[in-house]
Amino acid sequence: MKIFMRGRGRRLSLILSLLACSAGAQFPGSPPQAGPGQIDRFDPRPSPSAAPEGDAVMLPPFIVEQGTRTKVWYYLEDTDLEILSTGSDLAAPEFARNYHRQKQILARLIPEKYLWKSELPQILILVEDEEGTQLSDNALRDFFKAQREQAAASGRYVRSIPNLRLVDRDRTVVFATHHLQSRPEYDFGQVFKTDSFSQVDIAIAAERDRLNLVFTTDRIGFLLGNRAPTLPAWFVHGFVELYARSAISTQSISIESNHWRSPADIEALRLESDYPREIIPFPRFFELNPTDLSGAPLRAWREQAALMVRWAMFADDSAHRDALWAYIDRCEVAGRTERSFTRSFGFDYAEARDRVSDFLTEALTQPVVLPIEGLEAPPDYRQRRATPLEVARMRSEWERLEVDYVRRQHPALFDSYHGQVMATLEPARRKLSDTRELDAISGLLEYDLGNMETARSQLESAIGQGVDRPRALQVLAQLRYDELRSRLPSDAHLTLEQIGPILYLLRATLERDPPLPEAYALFGLVWMECESPPSAIDLNHLLTGVRYFPEQPAVIARTAIVLAAQGHLDRAVGVINHGLSFAPDEATRRTYETLGRKLEAALQTAR
Structure with missing residues (x-):
């Protein structure tokens, strides 16, 4: 890979070229990304002192199948939450009220700015158990039965709703079942607040007409561990441990x-x-x-x-x-x-x-006891009948994430789960007039399955019609870059005209939440290969990526190379040194040190 430079010595050009080659060899394309449904930056397991014995149970996720009655779907929304529900008209509003309260309680412990956030509302699919919801594996019911017995023996019993959270880079989706219309003694199973069940998102005590929701330690770990800029590991794990030892009542937070x-x-x-x-x-x-x-x-x-x-x-x-x-x-x-x-x-x-x-x-x-006072009253939540688009969009988002989860964890079940999402997506895309959001979901599904041509066609359609979700923009930018590079010699410089359509998407991505490391890495790669220098605004975007993702070698190395190519060698060295203080492992540290030595040599030559 060649670096474009004006007015620089041959030795400096050579050093930067070698630097670029080493970066290209180690960081081709974007940094490795966690697939949908995967949490990649935080190990949510509490310490053995706070958790039940045994490893997390990796079971197939829930799947919605039509029962003997036609489902009637209802929709409720808040600023950062969408609920698609069936059955009782009590469940969704009660959940939303508790969710609103729990967010305020969490804010008493930690400022919101230290938590992962997305412009896309979290989706909750809340389905009444008797309406035909099938838990996708008998092991799930066996799991909850065993947990009930263990909890009864230990005295740590919570009647709760089975639920699972799956995650994409820019959205979380939770699926839960409920039964609030009858049988007040109905037992949903048991989930410890310390989450021995993999990726359980909420602990909810259920009565005849009421839900009491508490965020689980796994959810707190996700919000802290995936926040950008990255929080110190000791703080993330320490806070989660603290939260695991807390009991939240209507009057106080008590931390044992x-x-x-x-x-x-x-x-x-x-x-x-x-x-x-x-x-x-x-x-x-x-x-x-x-x-x-x-x-x-x-x-x-x-x-x-x-x-x-x-x-x-x-x-x-x-x-x-x-x-x-x-x-x-x-x-x-x-x-x-x-x-x-x-x-x-x-x-x-x-x-x-x-x-x-x-x-x-x-x-x-x-113990520490913190009073809970002055909480804002929740809105008067009202649900309504969901539109066909809302049903298709929210169900297919969940089912898309299920497909990747099952592909990695339970490949034998892939065909069943893939068939389910296609049965939701394709009829809706044929019948509905506005399919841009469904096109985006379908495009991301195809991309995650490796069907790049189909993915690009559907994402071009979605974004051309105004869809601006961060991951769709980032993935389409990557596909455009890959297609451009496939038509050019490997050492060819890129022109501003060529990279314009890619930069358009990336700039839009960088202005949205959550920040995506893949977008910053590709932004750096494009400017590293361009024959023209970046603008001051784009340099600032690159430096923002350094602040957000100092542990990502692709972000650090490419930003340093772009700065060095423009003659900002001292700033390039500073970027490498900043990354060193965040290096998550010895391999990353060695990478930064190697790049730093090359830049230091270039800096000495320039002087």
Whole structure:
């Protein structure tokens, strides 16, 4: 790959060309993306101290089949939630009221800006169980039966609705069943709030005419772990652990005491103020990646993460909470360094470690109780009959995500699930006059299945008619780029005229939520291969990608190369150094160091 430069020495051009080649070899196209239904940035499993024993159960997702009666679908919407429901007229409004309340309660613990968000409303499909909903595998019912028995034995029983969340890059969809019309003692099964069932999104206690909803730890982990800019791993896991230990009532949030090492250690710490405390030194603690740990070291790291978050949020009458948010904000710009920590908290790592160590006994003995007051009353939610387009759009969105989930987890069931989504999509696309949203869903389905020509045709149609969902824009930009490159020699520069249709889509993507790393990586690649320099606005887009995704080598490397090609070598080195402070693993760190050395050499040559 050649880098276009004006007025630069041959040696600098050579270094940048080598740099570009190494980047191209390691980061072809876009960064590896999680497929629909996949959570890629956060391992939601709570620590063993807080969770039931055993691995997460990966079962086939729910599938809606027509029963003996024709389903009547109802629709309800809020600012960030759409509900498609059947059966009782109580279920959807009651769910929406509880959802509205739970969001406010969560905001008492953490500012909304630290949570993943999307311009697309979350979809909830809420189906009455007796209307013909079929759980797609008998193992699912066996699972809930076993959980009921385990819960009854332990006393930790919650009657709840079986539900599952599937995720695309720009949208989440939840499927749940309900039964609110009769049989008040009907037992929906049991789900621990700590989510031993894979990707359960909500825990809902069910009575005859009421739902009480609580977000699960898996949902909280998703909202934190997929937020951009990336939050520190210790904060994500520590907050989730804290949430797992909370009990939310109508009056308060009660957070039980932390776990530490073993019951014997906890008892000794309660009785002896000078009992040894195994606190991981802070430089190492902040640098550790939990994905590189297992067994006792992972448990110790998670326990310290929970202790650190509890200290930062509640120690000394919450005196450090504002400093915690300031530290997270500062890290996004200045990197995760001791300097960022000291400027935020007012003391260095050594003193912080001492303070956290001193706080340990309090964390193990004293619960935290936060009153819930002044919550905003929910709107007067009213559902109505859903239109055919709403039914087709929301059902096919869920079924599209099911197809990819089943393709990866249960390939033997692929044909059944693929047939279901086609049975929803194709008749609706033939009968309805406005099919642009269905075209986008169909295009994304075909793209995820590898049918690129069909995907491009359908996405071109959808976006040409005004669809602007982030992932559809990003995928079509990728398809346009791939088609352009397939017609050119591998070392050919791109012209502004050639990249214009690609940049149009990418700029639209970059202005929407959620930020997509694939879009920033492709944006950098296009400008890296273009013979003309980017505008100041587009350079700013690239630097925004660095702030959002410093752990993504494709984003970091390509931005650094574009900056260097324009003569901004010092800024390019700064981008690499910023990425180094966020490197999620040793391989990424080595990649950044190699690129950094090449840029440093180019910088010395230019001087």
